[in-house]
Amino acid sequence: MPPRAAPSRLALLARRGALAALAALSGALFASCPASRSSLAEADGPRALLRYAEERGANHPAVRAADRFATLLERGSGGALLVRVSPGGRFGSEESLVEQLRFGGIDMARVRLKSLALLSPAAKELAAAGLPAGRPARSLAELEAGRRLEEELESSMLLPLAWYDGGSECRILPRGRGGSGFDGLRIGVDSSQASVSFVVGEGGMPIPLALRDFRRALDTGLVDGFYVPLLSAWSERLMESMEVAILPESRSVEVLVASRSTFMRLLPVDREAIRATAAESESFQDPYYDEALSSARTAAGAGG
Numbered sequence: 001m002p003p004r005a006a007p008s009r010l011a012l013l014a015r016r017g018a019l020a021a022l023a024a025l026s027g028a029l030f031a032s033c034p035a036s037r038s039s040l041a042e043a044d045g046p047r048a049l050l051r052y053a054e055e056r057g058a059n060h061p062a063v064r065a066a067d068r069f070a071t072l073l074e075r076g077s078g079g080a081l082l083v084r085v086s087p088g089g090r091f092g093s094e095e096s097l098v099e100q101l102r103f104g105g106i107d108m109a110r111v112r113l114k115s116l117a118l119l120s121p122a123a124k125e126l127a128a129a130g131l132p133a134g135r136p137a138r139s140l141a142e143l144e145a146g147r148r149l150e151e152e153l154e155s156s157m158l159l160p161l162a163w164y165d166g167g168s169e170c171r172i173l174p175r176g177r178g179g180s181g182f183d184g185l186r187i188g189v190d191s192s193q194a195s196v197s198f199v200v201g202e203g204g205m206p207i208p209l210a211l212r213d214f215r216r217a218l219d220t221g222l223v224d225g226f227y228v229p230l231l232s233a234w235s236e237r238l239m240e241s242m243e244v245a246i247l248p249e250s251r252s253v254e255v256l257v258a259s260r261s262t263f264m265r266l267l268p269v270d271r272e273a274i275r276a277t278a279a280e281s282e283s284f285q286d287p288y289y290d291e292a293l294s295s296a297r298t299a300a301g302a303g304g
Contacts, residue, residue: 047080048266050107053091053100055211060231061288062110062166062254063087069281077273083108089212095191098257102157107262112166113253114192120152127194127253137163137253137282159258161278164285166229166252167293169198171245173225188214188223198250199227231292256281 052070054063063085070083091097091106094115100106117124122145140146141163150160171182182204189195191208199206207223211232217223229252230244256278263271 046082048270049082049084050262052083052085052108053097053106054085054087054110055089055092055094055097056087056232057212058087060087061285061292062164064288065281065285066110068284069277072280073273073277076277077270081270081273089210093191093210098158101257101259104259104261106259108161108256108258110164110254110256112190112192113255114194115190116149116153116158116255116257117193119156119158120149122146122148122152124194127192137165140253153257154260157260159260159263160255161258161275162256162282164254164256164282165289166254167231167289168229168246168248169227169250169252170230170247171225171227172230172242173245175241175243182225182227185224186222188217188226188228190228195227231289 052066054060054066056062066083066085066087070085073081073083091100091109094109094111097106097109097111098115098119101109112127113123114127117127125145126140126143126149141150141160153160173182173185182199182202185204186207187199187204188209189199189206190211196206196208204227206227207217209217209223211228214223214226214228214232218226225242230246258274263274266274
């Protein structure tokens with residue numbers, strides 16, 4: 001068998017170029033994966049870039065609080081952890097966010113307890129019980145059901161980090177109908193079973209919608225009104241033709257949830273920084289809500 005000819009210099013260079021291109025492509029793909037944002041390597045600069053998704057718009061107090069969370073976490077971690085907040089439902093509805101968290105498509109999201117009810121009986125129990133006025137949402141974590149919630153979410157690759165009071169649910173209806181309930185009306189709601197059941201119980205026809213679609217649904221005649229927390233649907237334009245009935249006995253409880261797979265790939269010091277900032281966020285969001293609620297109640301003429 002004749003000896004194989006040695007490759008030419010041009011062939012060697014081409015081969016090296018191909019290998020370099022392959023390495024660069026692999027590195028780019030790795031950097032785009034959620035797992036890569038949790039690199040364990042000790043190096044200068046950020047160790048992780050975490051994606052934080054929000055269904056609500058950029059001016060909502062929950063999103064303003066998320067922006068502050070990102071700033072404080074970057075500062076507290078010495079620049080090792082960066083958070084990219086994506087508001088406005090860019091990653092879909094809350095139910096979609098929960099699924100993406102489970103499989104690592106995003107890293108963090110703030111969702112209502114009732115959006116977790118299909119994964120956790122404890123979440124359904126706590127959401128149905130609601131939050132009595134004046135009671136901090138985080139106190140629910142101390143209940144037996146709150147401890148069960150964390151255990152049940154663990155099996156779904158989710159990690160609850162902080163609890164929030166999302167405010168009272170509201171009836172938002174055409175002027176003149178605010179005190180008459182939902183009887184015979186098409187009502188826009190989130191897709192949770194709890195919200196759908198409430199509207200059915202009041203004689204309405206629930207129309208599940210993503211928050212970003214509420215205004216359009218009203219403009220096109222798909223719905224007659226809404227059942228949501230006031231700040232999730234409020235706008236000055238909306239209040240020109242609608243009136244609000246605040247239901248103080250029906251309060252929305254919200255949870256900051258992380259992807260467990262992302263969280264466990266972080267360094268212990270980074271996990272601790274996230275937990276500490278999440279705990280702090282339970283209090284610093286309150287002024288944002290108070291300011292927004294005051295403006296909304298004044299514009300809506302609702303004192304409840």
